[in-house]
Amino acid sequence: MPKKTNRKPNVAIFSLTSCEGCQFSILDLSSKFLELSSRINIDEWRLISDLEPKKHYDISFIEGNPATIKNLKLLKQIRKMSDIVVVLGNCADLGGIWEIKNYHNYKKYGAYVYKQHQTIDNEKIIEVPKAIKVDYVIPGCPINAHNFYDLIYSLLNKTHWSLFQNPVCWECQINKNPCLLQEGKICLGPIAISGCNAVCLNSRQECWACRGILDDVKEKIENLIKILQNHGYSLQDILEKMEFFGARDRIEAALQPPSEKKK
Ligand code: SF4
Ligand code: SF4
Ligand code: SF4
Known part of the structure; x- marks a missing residue:
């Protein structure tokens, strides 16, 4: 500057x-x-x-x-x-x-x-x-x-700038959308970074995390995968949705124990 x-x-x-x-x-x-x-x-x-x-x-x-x-x-x-x-x-x-x-x-x-x-x-x-x-x-x-x-x-x-660390679910629920995850669809909203006004959910399209994933989200990813597996999806089905906007490698890295993460 x-x-x-x-x-x-x-x-x-x-x-x-x-x-x-x-x-x-x-x-x-x-x-x-x-x-x-x-x-x-x-x-x-x-x-x-x-x-x-x-x-x-x-x-x-x-x-x-x-x-x-x-x-x-x-x-x-x-x-x-x-x-x-x-x-x-x-x-x-x-x-x-x-x-x-x-x-x-x-x-x-x-x-x-x-x-x-x-x-x-x-x-x-x-x-x-x-x-x-x-x-x-x-x-x-x-x-x-x-x-x-x-x-x-x-x-x-010369002021600080960063993105809010809120999940897409936050904006989705402010907009009073029905929850597609509860309906058994693969929605990555709980782990995705908000800021899009949940535009996909407003049109009843699942979130596939085009804005990337939140920091420190390991536990939420594990819970999301469990919920989706309980709905009958295989890990392969879930990973395919994570691939669509390139988030899969970040999600897999977040799931690794800290000692195995690449520096
Ligand atoms: S539809 Fe998706 S983004 Fe909206 S509340 Fe449910 S899981 Fe979250
Ligand atoms: S896919 Fe992208 S634009 Fe659509 S709801 Fe998720 S983060 Fe927002
Ligand atoms: S495909 Fe790439 S350039 Fe096109 S809108 Fe999406 S992020 Fe932007």
Whole structure:
């Protein structure tokens, strides 16, 4: 961040392999976005225009997954060029739907989908926080753009920013939704980070934890798995739902005893 308070920070928004939905969520801020853009210099944002790349950014936002070797190279360059790196959205943070292939026989299924899958240059999906050091994560698929707005203002004002550690159930029940878990459906709301206004549950779609999982949630995961097994699901059925938005590896890591967790 700029040392002199009268200089506007240089901001970049990069996109790796993604659907670009998180970037469109930022534009959906409309008048709030215009207000924000008067406080920062947006020096790199391919979605808006082809700008001359700079050598340094105060804040870089990264949407999408480094699913190719080219993406991975760019990601490492971004880290070197940026004071603050913010991960934007599920595919960058958790690996997103791309990460499903880490759990399956990619070569076998790849042959059904791609005629020339041998030419795909990076078979293993890596989450951005595992590839480089990140300073903040704005989760979701897509992100809640108000998290983006609040984080930028916190950085401008040098105040603390973090996500509330409440489960999606909290927002789901404020919205008076019937509980799909009690109806015997696989809902990951008890272990997922809130902040989406339980948007899926409002449409009677189960939560599959696109915003990631809460901290210190081992006991809740064990209880959730027991409840679902009592409803007749196999562990494989449950793991498949955890894979959908890339949360499975975080859930499995949370279940390990502290001594076995990777440092
Ligand atoms: S997190 Fe979801 S909305 Fe955002 S870029 Fe990835 S797929 Fe698109
Ligand atoms: S439907 Fe899901 S998110 Fe809502 S209260 Fe039940 S378990 Fe929680
Ligand atoms: S309800 Fe769950 S899956 Fe849906 S947006 Fe919220 S965190 Fe993501």
